[in-house]
Amino acid sequence: MDNLKLKSESIKVYYKDFQALHGVYMNIQANRVTALIGPSGCGKSTFLRTINRLNELIAGTRTEGQIYLDDKPIYDKDLDVVELRKEIGMVFQKPSVFPMSIYENVAYGPRIHGIKKRSQLSEIVEKSLKAANLWNEVNDRLNSPAARLSGGQQQRLVIARVLAVEPQVILMDEPASALDPISTSRLEELISELKKHYTIVIVTHNMQQAARISDYTGFFLNGDLVEFNRTDELFVNPRDKRTEDYITGRFG
């Protein structure tokens, strides 16, 4: 049984004069993987970044519409963005490990949210690294620089760092695009495990990946959500001609 986690209503985003999204409606179900696909510049990453309000960092960006997390409107004047981002974690395209040790990377989030006790932090670090399938590879060198890990390990470390804050939703912006095939398949396995506890929204360029790991897929084109459906439906029986053209590789 699916439960609604995020509901987007008429989301429009403008970068100065350019309109990047033309009113996106989408229902994102809890404990499911929702994939956003489409050609470069179609607005899928922009939409992802509206969910944790990260677009606001770019000067000249304006967002209209509303997104509800459960029933909370996240584009509310009184909403604390910091609290929102605690609930909605994000994994970026380029593994963005901080220039510090593996341990400190994971402990960073809990620390800024006020956990100071070393024993408690260590517990969170271990739990998060285990949940990100990284513990066995790094438990003997938690204090070495995170930058020495491989790309795939760095990406899982970033996921562990997100898990340490205990979010409800995890946003992933092309998390596998910088990884080799083996690291990618490990990451996909991890995503399938994570959806037991988290709601995942993933932007991907790779349609096979979307088909493999997601339950729902949204196809974006030129700032519009052209089609949104269960992944098995959308890939087998696309309703829109443009979706069909895209997934059969006629453009993009």
Place this chain on the structure above:
Amino acid sequence: MDKYAGNSLTAGALRYRSESPKKAGGWLGSGSRQMETGIEFLLKLSAFIGILAIILISLFIFAQGVPLIFKIGWLDFIFSLKWSPSQGSYGIGAMLVGTLVLTISSLAWAVPLGISTAVFMAEIAPARIGSILGRMIELLAGIPSVVFGFFGLIIVVPFIRNYLGGNGMSVLAGAIILGIMILPTIISISRDSILAVPKEYKEGSLALGATHMQSIKGVILPAAKSGIITAVILGMGRAIGETMAVVMVTGNSTMIPGSMLDPLRTMTSNIVLEMGYAAGDHQAALFATGAVLFVFIVILNLVVSLSIKEGKNYAE
């Protein structure tokens, strides 16, 4: 053209003359080949002259100064507080302390102020204002030191004399002027290193629910650490080496200052004040002062390169 394969500077510099360096010989005749050899020789010669000049000056300083250091005993030379050339006693202890005191007291206020300014310009001010401020700060770095010294002499020294006591020529006046002079170095290098922090770090931190200030303190400043340390050490190098402005506002007495309102003399001041009339051992003692300064700066540079290496360990 194979012989130029390893010399990209020569090949690159001439590419505009000969569409493709591979063709240069055959295409434009042997004249161009000769010219290339000639330019390569000139480049080698310039490098040789530049490096030779530095080596000769260093050798000269040490050759002039070191015998005197050993004649007096290096411990005595460095730590003795008695500098009175007329009686043949050469101890630069007070000057060494003077340099240290002045450097530390100017860094003490210029470093926190400079880094905070850099953070403001790179992170908080809108990008356009940040870059306008940056250009102004760089302009400040171009003002000759004698102008700063003159400002100190006319404004800062009388202010201290009238409101804080003493005759105004003091550690405090020197620290204020020297601090202002090293601020541009600290600000612009710190700012550059903060701007060079990948935006993924900041976004990653904000996406975890950190505030802007938490992200600056927790991720951005640590990531920019090696650049900021470089900025501080370059500022320190400038503070140690600065002479003109310091001579003009610090009073130059050869005693260890007892308070911020007392005068002091730095090693550089010592050289510039006495070089006009020094001869024999006295002159050698000034060169020896220079040699000590030289070693000081070399140690500083070593610290810089080590700290940068340390930083890279984590970043790369």
